[in-house]
Amino acid sequence: MKKLFSYPDSLKKARFSYCPGCGHGIVHRLLAEVIDEFKIREKTIGIAPVGCAVFAYHYWNFDVTEAAHGRPPAVATGIKRVLPDRIVFTYQGDGDLASIGAAEILHAANRGENITVIFINNAIYGMTGGQMAPTTLIGQKTWTSPGGRKAELSGYPMKISEALGQLDGVHYIERVAVNNPENVLKAKKAIKKAFKNQIANKGFSLVEVLSMCPVGWAVTSVEALRWIEEKLIPVYPLGVIRDKSKST
Amino acid sequence: MKKRILIRGNDAIGEGAIQSGCMAYFGYPITPQNELTAYMAKIMPKIGGVFIQAESEIAAINMVFGASLTGVRTMTSSSSPGISLKQEGISYMAACQLPGVIVNVQRGGPGLGNIAGSQGDYFQATRGGGHGDYRTIVLAPYSVQEMFDLTCLSFELADKYRSPVMVLSDGVVGQMLEPIHKDDKNVERKIKDKDWILDGCKGREPRMVRSLLLGEEELEKYNWELNNKYKRIKEQEIRAELYNVEDAEIVIIAYGIAARMGKQAVKEARRQGLKIGMIRPITLWPFPEQIVGNIAQKVNSILVIEMSLGQMIEDVKLAVEGKTKVHFYGRPGGSVLEVEEILDKLREISN
Numbered sequence: 001m002k003k004l005f006s007y008p009d010s011l012k013k014a015r016f017s018y019c020p021g022c023g024h025g026i027v028h029r030l031l032a033e034v035i036d037e038f039k040i041r042e043k044t045i046g047i048a049p050v051g052c053a054v055f056a057y058h059y060w061n062f063d064v065t066e067a068a069h070g071r072p073p074a075v076a077t078g079i080k081r082v083l084p085d086r087i088v089f090t091y092q093g094d095g096d097l098a099s100i101g102a103a104e105i106l107h108a109a110n111r112g113e114n115i116t117v118i119f120i121n122n123a124i125y126g127m128t129g130g131q132m133a134p135t136t137l138i139g140q141k142t143w144t145s146p147g148g149r150k151a152e153l154s155g156y157p158m159k160i161s162e163a164l165g166q167l168d169g170v171h172y173i174e175r176v177a178v179n180n181p182e183n184v185l186k187a188k189k190a191i192k193k194a195f196k197n198q199i200a201n202k203g204f205s206l207v208e209v210l211s212m213c214p215v216g217w218a219v220t221s222v223e224a225l226r227w228i229e230e231k232l233i234p235v236y237p238l239g240v241i242r243d244k245s246k247s248t
Numbered sequence: 249m250k251k252r253i254l255i256r257g258n259d260a261i262g263e264g265a266i267q268s269g270c271m272a273y274f275g276y277p278i279t280p281q282n283e284l285t286a287y288m289a290k291i292m293p294k295i296g297g298v299f300i301q302a303e304s305e306i307a308a309i310n311m312v313f314g315a316s317l318t319g320v321r322t323m324t325s326s327s328s329p330g331i332s333l334k335q336e337g338i339s340y341m342a343a344c345q346l347p348g349v350i351v352n353v354q355r356g357g358p359g360l361g362n363i364a365g366s367q368g369d370y371f372q373a374t375r376g377g378g379h380g381d382y383r384t385i386v387l388a389p390y391s392v393q394e395m396f397d398l399t400c401l402s403f404e405l406a407d408k409y410r411s412p413v414m415v416l417s418d419g420v421v422g423q424m425l426e427p428i429h430k431d432d433k434n435v436e437r438k439i440k441d442k443d444w445i446l447d448g449c450k451g452r453e454p455r456m457v458r459s460l461l462l463g464e465e466e467l468e469k470y471n472w473e474l475n476n477k478y479k480r481i482k483e484q485e486i487r488a489e490l491y492n493v494e495d496a497e498i499v500i501i502a503y504g505i506a507a508r509m510g511k512q513a514v515k516e517a518r519r520q521g522l523k524i525g526m527i528r529p530i531t532l533w534p535f536p537e538q539i540v541g542n543i544a545q546k547v548n549s550i551l552v553i554e555m556s557l558g559q560m561i562e563d564v565k566l567a568v569e570g571k572t573k574v575h576f577y578g579r580p581g582g583s584v585l586e587v588e589e590i591l592d593k594l595r596e597i598s599n
């Protein structure tokens with residue numbers, strides 16, 4: 001009998017310690033499935049961020065390191081340049097990638113590093129207790145924007161994927177979400193493409209995932225799914241932002 | 249075969265790195281070390297190595313972190329302001345026990361300071377510099393020959409102890425042209441098969457290299473483990489040059505560029521009949537405590553000279569433990585010590 005579905009080899013048999021309704025677990029699972037499907041587990045090196053996903057190495061069943069806050073793209077560059085035939089990816093939150101690590105992601109993208117970036121946008125700093133991120137929405141209440149984010153004070157929700165999409169070094173950027181089954185399937189397809197690009201030496205690929213943080217948003221798990229649909233997606237529209245293989 | 253070549257200090261570091269099998273270099277422009285980055289840009293592609301001009305010193309040290317994870321020998325270089333930016337990465341390397349060489353061709357500070365050679369970064373280099381309970385091996389070359397030799401040694405020590413190692417030089421030695429002897433050996437550039445590297449888990453269990461240790465007393469245990477390593481380094485790796493100390497009544501203690509002036513001063517003082525010697529620490533961490541302590545018992549006094557407001561003097565005083573008087577002569581801000589000034593100070597002390 002043909003096996004249609006099983007636990008991915010690329011995930012350890014450990015329980016996620018994420019909050020109920022958190023998006024990180026879903027994305028970990030998608031990543032693991034993709035790595036299994038390409039049979040690249042034994043040549044993959046993952047880079048965990050500083051953020052809620054810092055413990056990713058407890059879950060991923062392949063070589064993993066943990067970079068300083070915001071520095072995963074630089075660490076990935078060091079690894080990939082020495083070992084160009086390995087598969088190297090970073091997994092970063094929006095605080096990690098869009099705030100403290102803005103320079104590192106910008107320049108890794110601009111150099112066209114042949115790596116894959118999984119960028120979790122949950123519009124908040126999860127791990128440190130729910131502070132405002134560069135991606136936080138106008139009016140969104142967080143620990144450090146108790147009256148709601150104000151543009152005059154803190155600027156605007158940062159569309160860093162669109163900004164990175166302007167760089168000639170970038171091969172592929174797509175924004176997806178994991179708030180319903182249809183979107184999860186699309187997210188997997190995008191992640192798969194981002195790894196396929198690396199395997200084919202196409203260069204820098206990034207998938208931005210709009211991901212639930214019910215705790216940081218102070219909503220229930222179910223409300224968080226709707227919050228993505230109604231609040232996040234209008235500001236961060238889903239879809240392909242750049243795809244060099246499509247342009248002629 | 250030993251070869252004699254005329255070379256600039258900064259280039260000699262590059263040559264030492266290449267002779268040591270360095271396969272990945274990451275830099276960012278800053279004076280007075282730019283020749284070194286340019287040297288690596290020229291040579292690395294020729295030997296099949298990696299050269300990247302990073303977007304910042306922060307990125308460069310994190311690229312070193314990444315390259316080191318794969319098992320290759322790797323290096324970054326900068327000067328004082330850039331070394332401040334690397335401290336985060338150095339702390340993470342120390343925590344993850346990743347070997348790597350960091351070169352600081354010091355300039356005057358604080359702040360943007362100036363671009364003249366200086367010795368203002370002794371505290372930063374020997375006290376860890378970054379956050380947390382860790383140590384960095386620090387080697388201090390005082391000649392172009394040592395720029396080459398100590399760079400080679402720094403790669404050996406980095407691998408031996410799985411630790412970041414700093415070469416603490418300065419803009420004066422960096423810019424100096426001198427003939428050096430170097431071995432032209434067949435350099436092995438293979439990735440070393442170390443049992444902790446990340447290169448994909450083919451045929452083995454997955455590995456993780458990380459520094460977050462949240463378990464109960466997990467970090468304390470790890471800190472003690474690191475401490476054992478630091479103890480071994482202290483027992484085995486202390487290096488210092490002793491110059492005319494046997495009958496000395498006063499010893500100068502100086503490292504790096506200041507020791508060159510110190511040596512001149514000793515020669516001149518001896519000619520004038522003063523019994524002066526010199527201790528030149530080559531490892532700044534671990535500091536040659538015992539050597540200094542033992543000699544302190546035999547001399548009338550000690551003169552520490554530094555191109556700073558006085559930083560190493562604190563280590564000297566700790567080593568001397570009040571056994572003799574410790575004097576200081578120094579000039580900060582990238583001003584060079586004159587031999588005559590040192591002699592004046594020696595005369596003042598001996599009276």
Ligand SMILES: Cc1ncc(C[n+]2csc(CCOP(=O)(O)OP(=O)(O)O)c2C)c(N)n1
Nearest residue numbers: 050051052069093094095096124125126127
């Ligand atoms: C240099 C540095 N600054 C600050 C922190 C504290 N810190 C830990 S996680 C984090 C934010 C993580 O937020 P994000 O990247 O959005 O990931 P999330 O937790 O939401 O998944 C911060 C600021 C740190 N560890 N290091």
Ligand code: SF4
Nearest residue numbers: 018019022052126213
């Ligand atoms: S704080 Fe938010 S991002 Fe972090 S685990 Fe909880 S739900 Fe997930």
